[in-house]
Amino acid sequence: MVRRRRQAGYSLMEVLVALSVFCAFLAVLFILTAEMRGWDKRLPMNYARHPQVASVIARMRKDVTDAHMPNYQTPYLPEHKEFTMDEKVLILRTLVNGGERTIVWDFRETGVVTRYEYIGTLRTQWNARGVPPEFSSGVDIDAVDMTGRLYGVRLRAKDAKGMLAIDQIFQPRAHQ
Amino acid sequence: MRRDERGFSLMEVLAAFLVLTVVITVSFTAFLERNNRLRQASEITLAYQALANEAEYIRRMPYDALVATTVFTSGTEVLAPLAPFGTATGIELIKPGVKQVTLTVRWKNGAREAKLVVMRADTGGSPLW
Secondary structure, three states, X not given: OOOOOOOOOOOXXXXXXXXXHHHHXXXXXXXXXXXXXXXXXXXXXXXXXXXXXXXXXXXXXXXXXXXXXXXXXXXXXXXXXXXXXXXXXXXXXEEEOOEEEEXXXXXXXXXXXXXXXXXXXXXXXXXXXXXXXXXXXXXEEEEEOOOOOOOEEEEEEEOOOOOEEXXXXXXXXXXX | OOOOOOOOOHHHHHHHHHHHHHHXXXXXXXXXXXXXXXXXXXXXHHXXXXXXXXXXXXXHOOHHHOOOEOOXXXXXXXXXXXXXXXXXXXXXXXXXXXXXXXXXXXXXXXOEEXXXXXXXXXXXXXXXX
């Protein structure tokens, strides 16, 4: 009886053929996703999908829209208590029943946006935690001249790539 | 003595490849479509930021100063990723003293478009500010 020798493993040609089929598959994948990767680089981060950022913007918009002082007084303050208005701090005031309400938006701390509200001696605080660090570092608050009307607030924020991701103008509601 | 049969027949291998190809194609198509939708959502977010900013200016402009133009006063830096893009402000007199302002942003050679409409009434030069 003749015994056939069993050959384990694969020949070089079999391995090369399998590798070439696999590489062809990867090349097709790479080509198909090239356009997708191009767009990922071209578009800034979509902060609107981030719940904390979206809630900060919504609340800030409401605060600016509702800001109202009588006799054509500006609702913006250059400073209040330990805060000074700059590109990361916004200070607003508005007349409410019971006196004057002052709101301070503080973007200085990385990852946290804080809103302080002062009415008389009372102070309340609202924090938006988990804000993207690049949002905190890239945010910029500026005044907007609305051509003879009350100044508006322009909130801009850049993403980690330095691209402008948020550019929103808020302005106080028109009043006498 | 029975012959020991091991391995797969050609038909079995071909059938397996066919099933694998169908699964991969379907999954990949869904993946690409999802990314396409996300990209479109990001583009729309950028476009509506520019439209909302321009609407804030439109709300404050004197009624008689509202004219059709192709330039946004509020700036279009946020639209840079959509370049080349075009902006337009259309004015339509709905009835005496009321203008409909249509703000438009177009990109992808006009294939994509976002619009915002603002109604303005002539308040006779109100002292509101």
